[in-house]
Amino acid sequence: MSRFQVVSGKGGTGKTTVAAALALALATEGRRTLLVEVEGRQGIAQLFEADSLPYEERKIAAAPGGGEVYALAIDAELALLDYLQMFYKLGSAGRALKKLGAIDFATTIAPGVRDVLLTGKACEAVRRKDRQNRFVYDYVIMDAPPTGRITRFLNVNDEVAGLARIGPIHNQAQAVMRVLKSPETAVHLVTLLEEMPVQETADGIAELRAAELPVGRVIVNMVRPQLLDGDALRATVGGRRKEIAKTLTRAGVTGAAGLVRPLVEQAAEHSQRVGLEREQRAVLAGLGLPGYELPLIGEGVDLAGLHDLAAGLREQGAGEGESGRGAGS
Ligand SMILES: Nc1ncnc2c1ncn2[C@@H]1O[C@H](COP(=O)(O)OP(=O)(O)OP(=O)(O)O)[C@@H](O)[C@H]1O
Ligand SMILES: [Mg+2]
Numbered sequence: 337m338s339r340f341q342v343v344s345g346k347g348g349t350g351k352t353t354v355a356a357a358l359a360l361a362l363a364t365e366g367r368r369t370l371l372v373e374v375e376g377r378q379g380i381a382q383l384f385e386a387d388s389l390p391y392e393e394r395k396i397a398a399a400p401g402g403g404e405v406y407a408l409a410i411d412a413e414l415a416l417l418d419y420l421q422m423f424y425k426l427g428s429a430g431r432a433l434k435k436l437g438a439i440d441f442a443t444t445i446a447p448g449v450r451d452v453l454l455t456g457k458a459c460e461a462v463r464r465k466d467r468q469n470r471f472v473y474d475y476v477i478m479d480a481p482p483t484g485r486i487t488r489f490l491n492v493n494d495e496v497a498g499l500a501r502i503g504p505i506h507n508q509a510q511a512v513m514r515v516l517k518s519p520e521t522a523v524h525l526v527t528l529l530e531e532m533p534v535q536e537t538a539d540g541i542a543e544l545r546a547a548e549l550p551v552g553r554v555i556v557n558m559v560r561p562q563l564l565d566g567d568a569l570r571a572t573v574g575g576r577r578k579e580i581a582k583t584l585t586r587a588g589v590t591g592a593a594g595l596v597r598p599l600v601e602q603a604a605e606h607s608q609r610v611g612l613e614r615e616q617r618a619v620l621a622g623l624g625l626p627g628y629e630l631p632l633i634g635e636g637v638d639l640a641g642l643h644d645l646a647a648g649l650r651e652q653g654a655g656e657g658e659s660g661r662g663a664g665s
Contacts, residue, residue, distance in 0.1 A: 522552030
């Protein structure tokens with residue numbers, strides 16, 4: 337399983353929720369994962385019911401079997417200081433630059449620069465090793481920008497490598513692209529079983545592929561249960577009202593006659609939804625990608641719900657097999 341898991345998808349489909357559940361699922365059996373956020377919205381802290389995250393990796397949750405989830409909200413401005421420090425050893429000079437407003441320039445004016453810093457920082461965490469030459473994080477999971485921006489976001493270092501043809505910035509940009517275009521990375525797209533997000537997923541996959549970025553899985557979120565089997569649906573939608581009334585009476589329901597109409601109406605709605613969902617499933621199947629499915633949690637996703645979603649992902653095989661850590665090449 338890829339060590340860098342990028343979670344994108346249409347706005348509001350559950351990117352942040354799914355990224356967090358995946359970070360929990362992959363942290364089991366003593367593994368350590370890092371969940372990163374790049375949009376500066378503190379969605380992760382909210383989800384884990386924690387204080388706002390500083391620009392610092394800190395433990396945010398424990399997973400079954402001694403696993404640990406760390407979280408980091410990557411701040412472009414502070415990442416730039418890191419970056420300058422790394423290449424030019426500009427500790428205090430970096431602070432001076434900041435005073436002069438050079439950093440504001442870099443992070444707010446030059447559009448691509450921000451994304452270079454965000455992806456660069458995430459890849460640094462993916463590649464980071466400890467003294468024993470072991471990866472510090474088994475997996476890094478990114479709550480990434482939405483489908484409409486993900487390809488450009490991940491590809492920005494290609495542009496940079498093209499602009500700076502030699503030197504440290506060129507090398508850094510190339511190193512980031514090497515990680516992003518390798519099997520070490522997987523870009524997942526979260527969708528709902530609805531036409532718009534499914535269409536966006538299909539378009540997003542085509543774009544990622546054209547850019548030679550590794551597409552991972554389609555994660556169908558908020559799946560609602562199918563309450564009636566085929567027979568029941570045919571009976572209700574077919575309007576076999578007498579039969580339904582009889583069955584209700586036999587089952588001891590009083591006032592069955594008055595219930596039939598609303599029941600049939602509800603069933604018709606349900607049946608229509610199931611039909612539409614089936615169509616969308618067929619479109620997704622046509623994409624030929626592996627997937628995960630996560631149920632709609634009726635009461636909304638709190639911390640307990642998040643752990644349930646993580647357990648669901650584990651049941652579907654997330655994090656099975658090899659540990660990501662260990663000595664790397
Ligand atoms: N499986 C689920 N069951 C129930 N509610 C869910 C589920 N997944 C996500 N939600 C809810 O849907 C809403 C949107 O989820 P989330 O914030 O994760 O989406 P997002 O794609 O990150 O949104 P944005 O595009 O704004 O970043 C939240 O209120 C979240 O609690
Ligand atoms: Mg989000």
